[in-house]
Amino acid sequence: QQQVKQSPQSLIVQKGGISIINCAYENTAFDYFPWYQQFPGKGPALLIAIRPDVSEKKEGRFTISFNKSAKQFSLHIMDSQPGDSATYFCAASGYTGNQFYFGTGTSLTVIP
């Protein structure tokens, strides 16, 4: 059973546009939601993370929106750049150090 569902599987965005990736979860015990960015041949790198006590967190061009009642969270990449082309994974955890559950990933392509 997939603990975290991620969509879309792939996404193509024009340079300067907004990329939006969505994730949903079922387990209300999750209280930590990170996003990871992975380039080909590299390990995933932590991009941004949120806890359910806030509805939004912004770091530069990257924003997480969190809807606790709907059990959904999303990553928004503003002013998308070709260098943002990568695979993005959302994840959820009960508490840091415990099991992490990953989404299936979204392949983002930003075209010039």
Added chain:
Amino acid sequence: GAVVSQHPSWVICKSGTSVKIECRSLDFQATTMFWYRQFPKQSLMLMATSNEGSKATYEQGVEKDKFLINHASLTLSTLTVTSAHPEDSSFYICSAVQADSPLHFGNGTRLTVT
């Protein structure tokens, strides 16, 4: 930020031989380390969870006698692929976490078994 070092970054070995992959947390003590396997354009598949000084917990379907995990210290975990076969060729990634800290990944190891 926290750094997890994984070595080697790539390795080619002959069928039937064993390969050891190291995962080190460089600037923090990792209470838990995870090992993943990733196929091309697919998500991370958790293989096992290891805590320092105790036996690793393997996910269903992962052969513990084939994928030996040793978490000898709070900064080092190793994955040994024993009697490797071509179907073991894959991208293996470790990650490490310290209590109340984010999960950080190594840069992965590309294993090719000929």
